[in-house]
Amino acid sequence: MSIKYVGRPVDRLDSRAKTTGQARFAAEHPYPDLAHAALVHSTIARGRITAVDADAARAVKGVIEVLTHENAPAMKPAPSRSLLNPSTMVIGTSVNYLATDEVHWNGQPVAVVVAESPEAARHAAGLVRVAYEELPAVVDFAAEEPNATPQKGNALMPAAASKGDAEAALAAAAVSVDLRFTTPPHNHNAIEPHATTAVWDGDRLTVHESTQSISWLRSHLAQRFGVPQRDVRVLSPYVGGGFGGKGSVWAGTLLAVLAARATRRPVRLALTRAAVYHTVGGRTPSTQRVALGAESSGKLTALIHTSVARTGRVGGGGEQITSASRHLYDSPNIRLSQSLVELDLVSNTFMRAPGESIGTFALESAVDELACELGMDPIELRMLNEPARNPIDGKRFAHRMLREAYEVGAERFGWRERDPRPGSMRDGRWLVGMGVASAYHPAFQLPASVTVRLGADGGVVVRCGLHEIGVGAATVQAQIAADELGVPLESVRVEIGDSELPDGPMAGGSGQTASAAASVLEACRKLRRSALDLARKSPDSPLRGVRDPQARDGGLYQGSRGETYAAILTRAGRDHLEAAAGGGMLRFMAKTVRDRSRWVKAASGAHFCEVRVDRDTGEVRVSRWTGVFDVGTVINAKTVASQLRGGIVMGLGLALTEETLVDPRTGRIVNASLADYHVPVHADVPRIDVHCLDEPDPTMPLGLVGVGEVSITGVGAAVANAVRHATGKRVTDLPITLDKLLPL
Incomplete structure (x- = not known):
């Protein structure tokens, strides 16, 4: 009888990678000619920029560029929020950074320094001088x-x-x-401050990002930078804590991508702790x-x-x-x-x-x-x-x-x-x-799409753009798939954290596990039916005539009758079976309303x-x-x-x-x-x-x-x-x- 994994205190599948330092987070991916960016923050709550003096910053050794509203390439403005377009729900602010001289809060990024090292970028950012026309601001909540x-x-x-x-x-x-x-x-204080590594290859964009919303971030970046969504890839296999702060798109992400486009260099922008407070909501x-x-x-x-x-x-x-x-x-x-x-x-x-x-x-x-x-x-x-x-x-x-x-x-x-x-x-x-x-x-629950692949070697691969924000997301989906297919947990691999995978749900509202589980269960049941149909076609299969076998011991069994998935696939000359499950927003909305x-x-x-x-x-x-x-x-x-x-x-x-x-x-x-x-x-x-x-x-x-x-x-x-x-x-x-x- 197969071991049941759901309910057991299983160690996280990524625990060794994280504890030995093998896991790479958003600010740890190397690229040739990688440049580093730092933000310059406004010192007023509301007003207009009247002048920017960046001469001292540009004179710092290693500085590549200082981007301001006077010289930065334009982004498209943020779209309006709409329930019909859920990706708009992760817009942090409506500000079109470095495309306007307007200041909307104390701490808003008003310039970005790009340099050969993070130390040079931060030092130069401290030398940028910005003059303002200050306007009346409303900042006192109690009043x-x-x-x-x-x-x-x-x-x-x-x-x-x-x-x-x-x-x-x-x-x-x-x-x-x-x-x-x-x-x-x-305010948010995740162990990993927000970080982005952005790389342009022509009009194709790759972003290593600390995010709780891969799919919606991808959609947002495509819209803001005017490229097809298929040409944007977001990679986020590990996130060092989220708690909601990494569920939206904030200035650091957009300005890292903007800086990479402007300098034609890979750019990394890792926020300081203070910058998280000033640019990320709480x-x-x-x-x-x-x-x-x-x-x-x-x-x-x-x-x-x-x-x-x-x-x-x-x-x-x-x-x-x-x-x-x-x-x-x-x-x-x-x-x-x-x-x-x-x-x-x-x-x-x-x-x-x-x-x-x-x-x-x-x-x-x-x-x-x-x-x-x-x-x-x-x-x-x-x-x-x-x-x-x-x-x-x-x-x-x-x-x-x-x-x-x-x-x-x-x-x-x-x-x-x-x-x-x-x-x-x-x-x-x-x-x-x-x-x-x-x-x-x-x-x-949120919409979640998955594919599950069952190989002739007995291995199972679950693919979904899930987020691992420290909760064991991949581990629990592996447990679910192992039980549903009746295979050992060690034979299940879960691929997550990549926008090229089927769209996963946002990691928010305590809904990621249930959302993905619904689709994993559906895909695994489809695989069992496909495997049974395949077996029934063979005159030599012990599953001929079996109507409702159990998934256990790496295969399908009814009492003593049955065989492994590997035997079923090998006899049929197949190296794998694959099933997809999940649905889009319309299906989700209909289910939610119901x-x-x-x-x-x-x-x-x-x-x-x-x-x-x-x-x-x-x-x-x-x-x-x-x-x-x-x-x-x-x-x-x-x-x-x-x-x-x-x-x-x-x-x-x-x-x-x-x-x-x-x-x-x-x-x-x-x-x-x-x-x-x-x-x-x-x-x-x-x-x-x-x-x-x-x-x-x-x-x-x-x-x-x-x-x-x-x-x-x-x-x-x-x-x-x-x-x-x-x-x-x-x-x-x-x-x-x-x-x-x-x-x-």
């Missing part, structure tokens, strides 16, 4: 909040919802809370109101969740901040709305669980505060208001095991040991607190957090963590646990340390480095106990849902709720720093 306008929603991301009269129900409620929350901007700040009304029993009568977020004037988009509030709690009266302000700042973009990560901080903190007002256990309150159907529209949940997640988590964590009185649990100078919060993230009309699909979970707060200094330490998740079928126990822990760690940063500081006078990011922007380090992270219920969602491929983002949702609230229990103080403004707790 602009009163000018917010309603966010426009669409079929995939509604921005508002209403049921009953929530304000009247809130006013009449026996018990209520009405809280205002704020969350700051956050998470929007937000202000939120969550108001809850309840009967004295704890039954909700009103739920109100509103938000204000920001976009850039030249790009970005609204986020689904109130998304979880559409689904998590049953209430007869609900009002949800989202609003936006436009600022003269770099566009916001996707960042792990965009919207839900900060929205759940507010919602789950408010639920905890309501439990305090009621004198009720916060888990009991959540379970009392757990809906049987989607609260807004009554649709069925495709899969939901939040009750089970809380039951398992409470037992693993030892929730019964919690004394509910704030400040009652102590360990020497430490105030000990325990908090919980729900995790929630919607599930979806599914959304029937079900609500999502991953969910329960976070349990213990904190220790120093009663003298206000220092907060997270000392224990348990997370239990309903993510459908677990494909790879090792990579799933790693993803879930990673999301929790990122959530700890959101809760306690991370904050992008924008000068409200100039729009400049003032802490654009890892020395000043504080991400969690090992000393900040406790041992994290992660458990999955591993129950399949019957509406998803193999029953899997998605794990990349659900575990960051609810983390901020779980920490804040634990701090509230430890100290009696409700912190509603992230991050939770000493000044917000002292004096204790």
Whole structure:
């Protein structure tokens, strides 16, 4: 009997290549005559360039060219965003770099220096002097909040919802809370900063890129540089972390390609950490109101969740901040709305669980505060208001095991040991607190095309333009293919990371695995049918007359009857069989609309957090963590646990340390480095106990849902709720720093 691989903790297939340095990332591909580029950034938020003095830069030894709006070859402008053309959804900004003298944010690239070495390019970039006519700019989010306008929603991301009269129900409620929350901007800090190596061969372009969206990047580059899409090749077999920041097309990529065309040399542009902050979008700040009304029993009568977020004037988009509030709690009266302000700042973009990560901080903190007002256990309150159907529209949940997640988590964590009185649990100078919060993230699929080749030697090759952003994408698809064809895992090779492969899905929204899996399963089933048809044509085959054999032991078998794929193909004189599967955007849209009309699909979970707060200094330490998740079928126990822990760690940063500081006078990011922007380090992270219920969602491929983002949702609230229990103080403004707790 063949070994089943789905569910096992299989080591990543690329682990040896990565740990030994054999894996090459975007900035590590050698080319003859390779030149290096560096960016010059604007020092104003809005205005026009009146003069550029690049003489000193051009005099630096090794400098090849200084490109500005005065001498750079033109790119075509970015197209308008449209759901009918999904590749437009990955446009970072609408700025036509170096084709205009306009400045739209502080940090916008206004020149590119190309030199023989990265050191010469960076030094020369620092010598470029730019003069400006400065214009009034709007950069202060807090000051602009009163000018917010309603966010426009669409079929995939509604921005508002209403049921009953929530304000009247809130006013009449026996018990209520009405809280205002704020969350700051956050910036991406992937271990591999954005990098591009661009090579032109006539009008053919090859780009080595750190991207989460190979297919859509290819389409965008073809449009911007006026060449056929078939003449653009994007290579991205390894990406050193993405989290959404590498899902869009940013200035560094476009200007590297532009510089390569202008100099007729291969050009590499690897962003500095500061340049990532100034040219790549991050998470929007937000202000939120969550108001809850309840009967004295704890039954909700009103739920109100509103938000204000920001976009850039030249790009970005609204986020689904109130998304979880559409689904998590049953209430007869609900009002949800989202609003936006436009600022003269770099566009916001996707960042792990965009919207839900900060929205759940507010919602789950408010639920905890309501439990305090009621004198009720916060888990009991959540379970009392757990809906049987989607609260807004009554649709069925495709899969939901939040009750089970809380039951398992409470037992693993030892929730019964919690004394509910704030400040009652102590360990020497430490105030000990325990908090919980729900995790929630919607599930979806994107179009994915694959081919699967079955060779007469028993080898299997799966080909798909997938992205390996550190999650084990190739490994899990190999596990799926091995099980579906009944072959050893070591006989499966997965080719990814190349635009010449069949179009893969964007690595975003926790949807890549399910999207590709659907097509891999379909292609493998086609291969089994083809192999069976081939065998039936041979009078000597033991499979003649067999209707439904199993794939196992490297072939097809029914009981003791059967034979290997190698025997089938060899007898037929074939060296391989190949099958393709997948579909385009129209098929995807039709399936999405059909599914959304029937079900609500999502991953969910329960976070349990213990904190220790120093009663003298206000220092907060997270000392224990348990997370239990309903993510459908677990494909790879090792990579799933790693993803879930990673999301929790990122959530700890959101809760306690991370904050992008924008000068409200100039729009400049003032802490654009890892020395000043504080991400969690090992000393900040406790041992994290992660458990999955591993129950399949019957509406998803193999029953899997998605794990990349659900575990960051609810983390901020779980920490804040634990701090509230430890100290009696409700912190509603992230991050939770000493000044917000002292004096204790």
